Amino acid sequence: MRKICRKALPKAEAGKLRTEQTNANAKLAGKTLDVQKEWKRARQNKPLKVAFDTLLGMAGNRERCMYCGDSQGTDIEHFWPKNTYPKKMFRWNNLLLGCTACGRDHKGTRFPLDAGKKPLLIDPTKDDPWLFLDFDPMTGNFSARYDALGNPAPKGAKTVEVLALDRREALASGHQKAYKHISKLISEAAATSTADATTLISGLKEVDEYGILGWCFRGAGINEPPMSSLRSAHPAIWAKCVKAFKNS
Ligand SMILES: [Zn+2]
Incomplete structure (x- = not known):
């Protein structure tokens, strides 16, 4: 999972989305809100089309899903599910x-919260995923990161569970392949007295398909x-690598 930097929407579209929300809230108060219908209608219009294009731009060259980093990102996903949180x-x-x-298949309407009603899912535009997740190069799976006392990070554990990040074969094998390249480049640089940071950083960027x-x-x-x-x-x-990859 990759850390994603959220971009701002153009002013006009941002304003129109705020108006959409105000109207939806009014319908909700009047008990006439049909979430699916409202969303389907608005999805045909420019503000959400611009929002989708902006999300594609935020996801990087490969335009991958912001949760798994594997499949093509195909549509707008509501972090807080829209049916439960209109x-x-x-x-x-x-x-x-x-x-x-x-x-659809994994998250759906599942959205676990902690006792303080805060999400127990990683939002890659707000959280650094690697504070909560760990990676196993042997299996290619993600798991919850453990703290110094040996407790798994609850947000990491729930994210792995809900998105099945430890049960998706294609994903695990993609992680393994990417890490093999990463590990080779780092090992070679570590063993060479003439290693060069710029070459290493650009080589690593090229093979890091999954964050x-x-x-x-930093994880x-x-x-x-x-x-x-x-x-x-x-x-x-x-130190240069740490700096270069602080938002990867
Ligand atoms: Zn995905």
């Missing part, structure tokens, strides 16, 4: 790019080889 259905901050498998560099350079992976070897062999290169 007051957020047109809120720009609630809109992500999702694939059918994540949005695993976040795990390598639990920093203490695993070959990352630990790079850090001790070339501290300056390590």
Whole structure:
């Protein structure tokens, strides 16, 4: 899972989405809101088309789903599900790019909250996924990150459970392949006295299809080889990589 930087919508479309939300709220108060119908109608209009294009731009060159990073992002996904939380259905901050498998098959209307009513799902536009997730290079699966006391991060555990990030074979094998390339480049740099940060960084960017560099350079992976070897062999290169991948 990749950290995503949310862009601003153009002013005109942002204003129109706010109006859509105001109108939806009024219908909700009058008990006449049909969420599906309202969304279907609005989805044909320019503000949501611009929102979709903006989400595609935020998702990077490959335009992948913001949850799994694997399949093509095909539609607007509501982080807070629109049927349960219609007051957020047109809120720009609630809109992500999702694939059918994540949005429909796995997440659906599931949206676990903690005792303080805060989401127990990672929002990649607000959270750093690698504070909550861990990666296993052997299996290619994601799991919850454990804290120093040995407790799994609740948000990581629920995200893995809801999105089935430990039960999707194609996803795991994609992670394994990407990590193999990443690991090779880092090992080679760690073993070479003439290693060059710029070359390493551009090579890593090219092979990081799933945002695993976040795990390598700021997540639990920093203490695993070959990352630990790079850090001790070339501290300056390590620091440049950490900086380069702080938003990966
Ligand atoms: Zn997905």
